[in-house]
Amino acid sequence: MFDIGTEFYIVIGLYFLVVVGIGLWSGRKNRGSEDFLVAGRSIGPVVGGAAFAATQMSAGTFVGTFGIHYLTGASFLWIWAGLWMGWLISATLVGPKLQAFRGQTVPDYVATRFNSQTARGISALLLVVAYTVYLTAQYQAGGNVFQTMFGVPLIWGALIILGITLIYTMVGGMRATAYSDFVQAIIMAGVFFAALPLLFGKAGGAEFVGDFLTELDPNLTGWSMSFVELAGFGAAFGLSIAVAPYELARMYTLRDRRTVKLAIGVAFVFQAIIGISVAAAAMAVHTMYPFIPNPDIASTVMSVDVLPPVVGALFIVAILAAIMSTISGIMIVSASAISHDFYSTMIRPQASDREKLMVNRVAVLLLAILPISLTLQEFDLVQFIVLLQASLTASFFFAAVVIGLNWRRGTAAGAIASMVGGFTAAVAWYFADNPFGLDPVIPGVLVSLVLFVGISLVTKPAPEAALKPFFREDHEVGQRNDRAGRRMEGGTTG
Amino acid sequence: MLELGQTFYLFVVYATVWILGFFAWAVLSERRR
Numbered sequence A: 001m002f003d004i005g006t007e008f009y010i011v012i013g014l015y016f017l018v019v020v021g022i023g024l025w026s027g028r029k030n031r032g033s034e035d036f037l038v039a040g041r042s043i044g045p046v047v048g049g050a051a052f053a054a055t056q057m058s059a060g061t062f063v064g065t066f067g068i069h070y071l072t073g074a075s076f077l078w079i080w081a082g083l084w085m086g087w088l089i090s091a092t093l094v095g096p097k098l099q100a101f102r103g104q105t106v107p108d109y110v111a112t113r114f115n116s117q118t119a120r121g122i123s124a125l126l127l128v129v130a131y132t133v134y135l136t137a138q139y140q141a142g143g144n145v146f147q148t149m150f151g152v153p154l155i156w157g158a159l160i161i162l163g164i165t166l167i168y169t170m171v172g173g174m175r176a177t178a179y180s181d182f183v184q185a186i187i188m189a190g191v192f193f194a195a196l197p198l199l200f201g202k203a204g205g206a207e208f209v210g211d212f213l214t215e216l217d218p219n220l221t222g223w224s225m226s227f228v229e230l231a232g233f234g235a236a237f238g239l240s241i242a243v244a245p246y247e248l249a250r251m252y253t254l255r256d257r258r259t260v261k262l263a264i265g266v267a268f269v270f271q272a273i274i275g276i277s278v279a280a281a282a283m284a285v286h287t288m289y290p291f292i293p294n295p296d297i298a299s300t301v302m303s304v305d306v307l308p309p310v311v312g313a314l315f316i317v318a319i320l321a322a323i324m325s326t327i328s329g330i331m332i333v334s335a336s337a338i339s340h341d342f343y344s345t346m347i348r349p350q351a352s353d354r355e356k357l358m359v360n361r362v363a364v365l366l367l368a369i370l371p372i373s374l375t376l377q378e379f380d381l382v383q384f385i386v387l388l389q390a391s392l393t394a395s396f397f398f399a400a401v402v403i404g405l406n407w408r409r410g411t412a413a414g415a416i417a418s419m420v421g422g423f424t425a426a427v428a429w430y431f432a433d434n435p436f437g438l439d440p441v442i443p444g445v446l447v448s449l450v451l452f453v454g455i456s457l458v459t460k461p462a463p464e465a466a467l468k469p470f471f472r473e474d475h476e477v478g479q480r481n482d483r484a485g486r487r488m489e490g491g492t493t494g
Numbered sequence B: 001m002l003e004l005g006q007t008f009y010l011f012v013v014y015a016t017v018w019i020l021g022f023f024a025w026a027v028l029s030e031r032r033r
Helices: A006-029 A033-041 A045-056 A059-072 A075-101 A106-113 A117-150 A154-203 A206-216 A227-242 A245-251 A257-288 A295-306 A309-347 A353-376 A380-403 A412-431 A441-457 A472-493 B006-032
Strands: none
Touching: A006 A154, A006 A309, A033 A154, A033 A309, A033 A353, A045 A154, A045 A245, A045 A257, A045 A309, A059 A075, A059 A117, A059 A257, A059 A295, A059 A309, A075 A106, A075 A227, A075 A245, A075 A257, A075 A380, A075 B006, A106 A117, A106 A245, A106 A309, A106 A380, A117 A154, A117 A245, A117 A295, A117 A309, A117 A353, A117 A380, A117 A412, A154 A206, A154 A257, A154 A295, A154 A309, A154 A353, A206 A257, A227 A380, A227 A441, A245 A309, A245 A380, A257 A295, A257 B006, A295 A309, A309 A353, A380 A412, A380 A441, A412 A441
């Protein structure tokens, strides 16, 4: 436990009040389940981009990544290049088409595109299981922050984080999630504008930091990690983020396809500011404290021992913000699989909009509470899902989403085979101890691609009605060509 | 930035070019539609 001042409690308390206020404000604006799940498709590029960035970053960015930069220096920054390739796939091949489809959940896309309620059920089930269990990792991370900072038991810290996030997510739905993400991204990026000058001032200036670290170990300012290592990490992150369901669901909330592209650009700005600042701050802390035994506490040491109390408290708030934005994004995606894909679509299609809205809120509540008991357990299966969540969901969805949205010939059988096969390949790779040091997502995605194309080619194509929402341009171009052809025929024959 | 080493500086340049290039593509690709 660190010796902390009253400022920490005041700043953290104010932050909690702001996000709960956003939840209440959003709740008053929500008129039905479409408002709750996709924020009335009203989100613009700045809020949408900030939400993309905030959801993607979790405690890992401010604790784990900070620790890696503390330990290895600048070169780990280059994993962002791989991650951004994933976002580029999303901006070119996925996001605009999903936005134009105007669905409510990711399984909505799967069911419509492949004309298969079985595919909807399988994908919704995976989302509920993987994401509900993954929440335990975020609760633990939040609990750890409170335990380290204030000395409260882990479970109480986890309950505080869960309680606040649950209030604004359950009341305000996706609108509250998006606007609180916006505030959280501003805090995450903004804290560095105050912290970096103070840090480098105390560390003796950027030139001293560079010289000191180079003297300590030239790799800290050069290349601690090889190109192959960075490319491996980058590819794993990039493939995972291109089809991460908590980011795909955000596409439906945006106003139009232009907003999708601009929002991803805004997300790059937030990610670049935060990523570069985390690396610089960790290098400054390394100069002041060269021998911290556990790199994971480097960022906490910075916030409590180096920065003035208010800025230090803001940094802790930034960590909490990163955790809460991820929890909220995950809660709403897994709850919508229960309420929309299972209840409203498969069990009670005749449910009124008011009933659907209530079921959405109950699902958020249930799926938020369920992982609490898991947070205190050390089940092997829980640890496995937490560790592999991003790889498993990417192996599951990559072919069905990226190729399915851009290749008319993809079929339901191909999609189901690719989802199940990609998932199984990723699990098998993990249990074979990740041969060649490759993350399971790489073989998982490759297997899903091969199965999707192979099985689709030997099965009956999806009906035209199922393809129309996703290949509207082809359809319109086809119609235009048909009309032009008819006119020409008319001209030559008439 | 340059003081923190070439690896760090190169990434800052890369990120700037990437973001500017991306926005240029985003705006032009929609204008062409």
